[in-house]
Amino acid sequence: MKKILLNTIFIVLLCPLCFSGNVFGWSTRTYTTDADFSGFSRDGVEITGSDTAAQLNLTRNWQEITPAGGSPQARHSAAVSWDVALSSCLVHGGNTGTDHLIDLWLYNSKDNTWLQRAPSPRPSARYGHKVVNISTGIFLLFGGLDSAGTYHNDAWFYDQHKNTYAQKYYGVTPSSRAYFSMEYLPEYRRVYLFGGTNGSSIFNDLWYYDVAADSWSFVLVESSPPVRYGHGMCWVNPSSCAVVYAGQGNSGLLSDLWSFNVSSGAWQNYPQTQPIKPSARTDFAFLYLKEIARIFLFGGYTGGSPSMSNETWLYNFNTNQWS
Template sequence: MATLHGNWVKLDQRGITQGARSSHAIAVVGQKVYAFGGEFVPRVPVDNKLHVYDLDTLTWSVADVSGSIPPPRVGVTMAAVGETIYVFGGRDVEHTELNELYSFDTKTNTWALISRGDIGPPHRSYHSVTADDRHVYVFGGCGVTGRLNDLWAFDVVDGKWVEFPSPGETCKGRGGPGLTVSQGKIWVVYGFAGMEVDDVHCFDLAHKTWAQVETGGLKPTARSVFSTCLTGKHIIVYGGEIDPSDQGHMGAGQFSGEVYALDTETLSWARLDDKVESGGHPGPRGWCAFASACRGGREGLLVYGGNSPSNDRLDDIFYLALAQS
């Protein structure tokens, strides 16, 4: 039976770097990584520039943009559908939860405000998004009155939001969960629901039904704000907060540096053999920006920045190249 494994590579950074930060987001279009939002000081948004990192030249630049530019924010999410990036929610400098949906056309470098207010999901931050070839899915996060467990989809063709049925109390409201779409299902993995949790849920897009998933194998411990991607039938989980700080978001909790994979067919977890190919291992961290990417012909997980066990914001970029043997 084939075994999934990964090799870590620390990527060089040239040009005008975005700088150390956490609670930011990235999206990948082709060989370009688009980075937005985040904090260096807890709860204080850094800027609203759109920074672009070229995976071929390993060079940063700042995009010359036009249109309705989103204000600075933390706890924001990004997802790409084709050559368009969608940015949703977050928390502004006044610590107010947001619910605007913006698009960014990477061909014209133009921002557009798509929805806000009573249209679309309620205000939130530290939620999760994933996308397929037509939809951007939004789940959970920290809302105005507490943690959320609602699931929404934005149809990029019709330009409309759809709210799906609630999962009910079996899937508690949570921030920082993993979210992927695979085999016609939306998978909600772990998260923070007043405590770190280790449950997995999925929503069947065809039947519009929720189910709690009983997983086996070598399960990772409960965690949130980890980095994740999908490769084939496997959901990859790296790092994350395994024990929150007594100071809440102002402090650093305990973080993991391990990599796990959940087989969405057998529903079995396995710890990945993740070796260092060059530049070192990213180590324990959470609150990173992350995305699926392809580099050197190999699919993998791109991880940028985040928060460290010493409560220092990080500015490095690592790529976990995945393969089966």
């Protein structure tokens, strides 16, 4: 089940991200209790604990952004990818609830503006597809579902510098599907793809696209996570692992967590027995924030009441703990 997402931009202000270089400070007095901390003005921090056990913690807040000029219309299941080098975000396609979209937009975080591009040729209107940034200004778009109910496995490369799409054909490639996960691993120059659905079957196969070799390869493993679609996947660089979480399986919503170790070529399950953790869900935001060494999760469809979540969670991969 899909819900329409508002065409509103939000950013999460994770305070460690705001610092660059060295941070210096000094004080002529030592503050040790909550009473001490409450005695001066504070911004961006909160007090937890009491007496000498009190701590000042950086707050994490959502801030709404209002871009100048025009913006993409409301949609769900669009393909979205961030280009760190160019400080830009690419959005392609999606579904409005009545229409399948073909439009392409670029958001520039430096000047807070959207720019619509209309290259030709270009991928057909679709949703449930994925796009990943594989080099500065270069994106790989794959798969998805169109208005005729056809699932795709076509591969398109978008060059932001030239504003051109190029379709490429491969003898070996993942089968047609939508609502899969796809993540670029820069250290290996590979794009990993996992799971998805073609409407009649749900998958748990793993593939990677080798950027240098310009080819797809199927990854043969001894055991895999259960089949799923609408799940999240992110690359946890320090551990050389691609982490997969939740999604929709054959028997309903999932809340399990797995990692694929690229070096060993094996999957590992991380039992989610913690008392504090997200509920089972699908169609959520899921990415690794290296600045704070946490996996970030937002929102999703939970099937409850209300069915759409606006929760924000952080996951520590090293301790297998949610907060």
